[in-house]
Amino acid sequence: xxxxxxxxxxxxxxxxxxxxxxxxxxxxxxxxxxxxxxxxxxxxxxxxxxxxxxxxxxxxxxxxxxxxxxxxxxxxxxxxxxxxxxxxxxxxxxxxxxxxxxxxxxxxxxxxxxxxxxxxxxxxxxxxxxxxxxxxxxxxxxxxxxxxxxxxxxxxxxxxxxxxxxxxxxxxxxxxxxxxxxxxxxxxxxxxxxxxxxxxxxxxxxxxxxxxxxxxxxxxxxxxxxxx
Amino acid sequence: xxxxxxxxxxxxxxxxxxxxxxxxxxxxxxxxxxxxxxxxxxxxxxxxxxxxxxxxxxxxxxxxxxxxxxxxxxxxxxxxxxxxxxxxxxxxxxxxxxxxxxxxxxxxxxxxxxxxxxxxxxxxxxxxxxxxxxxxxxxxxxxxxxxxxxxxxxxxxxxxxxxxxxxxxxxxxxxxxxxxxxxxxxxxxxxxxxxxxxxxxxxxxxxxxxxxxxxxxxxxxxxxxxxxxxxxxxxxxxxxxxxxxxxxxxxxxxxxxxxxxxxxxxxxxxxxxxxxxxxxxxxxxxxxxxxxxxxxxxxxxxxxxxxxxxxxxxxxxxxxxxxxxxxxxxxxxxxxxxxxxxxxxxxxxxxxxxxxxxxxxxxxxxxxxxxxxxxxxxxxxxxxxxxxxxxxxxxxxxxxxxxxxxxxxxxxxxxxxxxxxxxxxxxxxxxxxxxxxxxxxxxxxxxxxxxxxxxxxxxxxxxxxxx
Numbered sequence: 001x002x003x004x005x006x007x008x009x010x011x012x013x014x015x016x017x018x019x020x021x022x023x024x025x026x027x028x029x030x031x032x033x034x035x036x037x038x039x040x041x042x043x044x045x046x047x048x049x050x051x052x053x054x055x056x057x058x059x060x061x062x063x064x065x066x067x068x069x070x071x072x073x074x075x076x077x078x079x080x081x082x083x084x085x086x087x088x089x090x091x092x093x094x095x096x097x098x099x100x101x102x103x104x105x106x107x108x109x110x111x112x113x114x115x116x117x118x119x120x121x122x123x124x125x126x127x128x129x130x131x132x133x134x135x136x137x138x139x140x141x142x143x144x145x146x147x148x149x150x151x152x153x154x155x156x157x158x159x160x161x162x163x164x165x166x167x168x169x170x171x172x173x174x175x176x177x178x179x180x181x182x183x184x185x186x187x188x189x190x191x192x193x194x195x196x197x198x199x200x201x202x203x204x205x206x207x208x209x210x211x212x213x214x215x216x217x218x219x220x221x222x223x224x225x226x227x228x
Numbered sequence: 229x230x231x232x233x234x235x236x237x238x239x240x241x242x243x244x245x246x247x248x249x250x251x252x253x254x255x256x257x258x259x260x261x262x263x264x265x266x267x268x269x270x271x272x273x274x275x276x277x278x279x280x281x282x283x284x285x286x287x288x289x290x291x292x293x294x295x296x297x298x299x300x301x302x303x304x305x306x307x308x309x310x311x312x313x314x315x316x317x318x319x320x321x322x323x324x325x326x327x328x329x330x331x332x333x334x335x336x337x338x339x340x341x342x343x344x345x346x347x348x349x350x351x352x353x354x355x356x357x358x359x360x361x362x363x364x365x366x367x368x369x370x371x372x373x374x375x376x377x378x379x380x381x382x383x384x385x386x387x388x389x390x391x392x393x394x395x396x397x398x399x400x401x402x403x404x405x406x407x408x409x410x411x412x413x414x415x416x417x418x419x420x421x422x423x424x425x426x427x428x429x430x431x432x433x434x435x436x437x438x439x440x441x442x443x444x445x446x447x448x449x450x451x452x453x454x455x456x457x458x459x460x461x462x463x464x465x466x467x468x469x470x471x472x473x474x475x476x477x478x479x480x481x482x483x484x485x486x487x488x489x490x491x492x493x494x495x496x497x498x499x500x501x502x503x504x505x506x507x508x509x510x511x512x513x514x515x516x517x518x519x520x521x522x523x524x525x526x527x528x529x530x531x532x533x534x535x536x537x538x539x540x541x542x543x544x545x546x547x548x549x550x551x552x553x554x555x556x557x558x559x560x561x562x563x564x565x566x567x568x569x570x571x572x573x574x575x576x577x578x579x580x581x582x583x584x585x586x587x588x589x590x591x592x593x594x595x596x597x598x599x600x601x602x603x604x605x606x607x608x609x610x611x612x613x614x615x616x617x618x619x620x621x622x623x624x625x626x627x628x629x630x631x632x633x634x635x636x637x638x639x640x641x642x643x644x645x646x647x648x649x650x651x652x653x654x655x656x657x658x659x660x661x662x663x664x665x666x667x668x669x670x671x672x673x674x675x676x677x678x679x680x681x682x683x684x685x686x687x688x689x690x691x692x693x694x695x
Contacts, residue, residue: 012479103477191533
């Protein structure tokens with residue numbers, strides 16, 4: 001059973017989220033503050049972290065940053081009552097994979113949690129066990145990417161994003177299609193997820209965003225991995 | 229406005245220049261008349277003086293030599309002479325051929341005379357028995373008058389030019405406050421509410437104009453500021469209220485989600501109560517979502533994520549997602565070029581239009597994606613009773629209700645206002661058509677933008693194959 005840690009300071013929200021996730025057969029643990037979140041995280045090692053942005057003492061963005069220093073793979077979904085573009089981007093840049101804005105219905109959150117869990121599982125298509133683009137190599141069975149022999153420290157989402165691009169090097173992928181393929185958004189996904197994800201991926205590939213050599217931006221069209 | 233002001237300046241300059249020209253002309257003519265007369269008087273006096281000198285020389289000459297003396301003198305000078313001794317002519321200048329109007333009174337006066345058609349100044353002197361006529365040429369006088377005329381003409385010309393320049397400069401100076409006021413008014417019209425006229429420019433009787441202009445501008449700025457502030461306060465309030473509602477609404481909506489599957493197990497009364505609860509929670513959620521969206525659009529904080537997309541494909545997936553595929557027909561007309569839009573916003577608009585058609589209209593409902601080369605239009609048509617004419621201008625107003633008795637419909641009353649704002653944000657528009665035969669057609673018009681980055685067209689776009 002997948003283990004989910006929910007960090008939410010509002011009692012009622014915490015309770016209803018817990019009930020909903022449990023009724024969907026997930027192993028759920030809940031805490032109310034940022035400090036508790038860090039403690040419980042160490043013990044529990046959840047498969048997905050659901051993290052409210054506004055928390056007393058240590059806020060969600062700080063928690064996210066701290067966890068990302070040690071653990072790059074666990075998907076983090078932010079719960080935000082803020083929809084200011086800056087707040088969303090800040091949350092994503094701190095290392096979150098996805099976000100859900102309040103007010104939400106639990107089935108929306110549930111869908112995001114399920115999508116995050118799917119991203120952490122290896123690709124099921126056996127015909128492409130290894131993908132090579134120049135010095136970049138992706139082992140789909142091990143869910144591992146190496147650049148010139150060095151393992152890249154990617155989150156599950158960044159890995160999926162890289163895989164989606166590397167399957168068709170030289171092809172432009174629209175944000176919309178990446179939202180579907182990587183995040184499982186049928187539509188109405190937020191394209192900033194892709195933009196921030198690409199930014200972080202570039203950072204790990206050692207790409208200068210102003211003159212990237214790996215992931216190119218095609219203005220108004222999307223992104224593509226350079227063919228080698 | 230510029231032309232009219234230019235006209236005024238031109239007219240002022242022309243009028244003032246004309247007045248100066250007339251004044252200069254009057255002065256010049258007077259100078260000419262007076263100067264010319266003075267020159268003539270001087271010439272006559274000179275002629276008389278010279279004639280007296282000749283007469284005196286003749287008188288002092290030895291007896292009998294007088295007449296010869298005159299001839300010598302006359303030869304030396306420039307005058308012509310005719311000498312008579314005791315009424316007999318003794319000598320005459322060669323030029324004195326035809327004499328006219330020569331007086332014979334030895335009164336010392338100088339008269340005008342024509343010699344061979346040429347004007348001379350003539351005078352007569354008697355010395356003892358000798359009578360001598362002296363004719364002084366007037367060419368010098370004519371030269372002087374000519375010089376005077378030229379000098380006056382030149383001076384007048386210069387005076388007119390100087391006057392015109394002075395008038396132009398003066399006009400500009402006088403009109404400076406008007407210009408400054410006009411410039412400030414233009415700035416004000418463009419939205420620079422701080423625009424004022426510098427009071428130092430307000431020379432010569434324009435202080436009233438500039439001062440009242442500044443007063444008006446000040447009042448306008450204050451009013452706009454007050455309006456903006458109250459607007460801002462109101463917007464802030466809407467944003468804050470919606471924000472505060474989000475946490476309780478999350479609990480409400482999520483609890484409703486959990487309640488839904490169990491509703492069938494309840495008795496009639498609690499079941500109906502639960503149904504009503506769920507229905508209202510949904511409505512409330514939509515209202516708050518819409519209020520937040522309105523607050524964002526009003527604050528100008530809406531960011532656009534434009535991307536080239538296959539619109540028919542996106543609309544198709546939207547209809548599938550909402551389970552509308554059976555009730556709504558999708559038709560694609562024209563090309564299927566990709567369009568540069570924010571897919572999220574387009575989907576919000578289309579979903580709103582289809583939902584409206586299903587709730588307020590009547591089947592059949594169809595969605596047509598029409599690409600006419602200039603724009604891509606998504607037309608949502610229903611075959612219901614249509615929108616009454618008196619409401620057609622207001623359907624995009626916030627909280628506008630077509631049936632006032634139905635104060636709470638399924639929607640928030642903000643949907644169409646938001647949809648239109650979103651369409652306009654993308655450079656397009658949302659337009660209502662009410663065909664005569666009934667029904668309603670809403671058209672989302674999205675400008676066709678050429679595929680960006682034409683230099684990189686060789687890169688194939690991933691086909692949108694769906695999830």
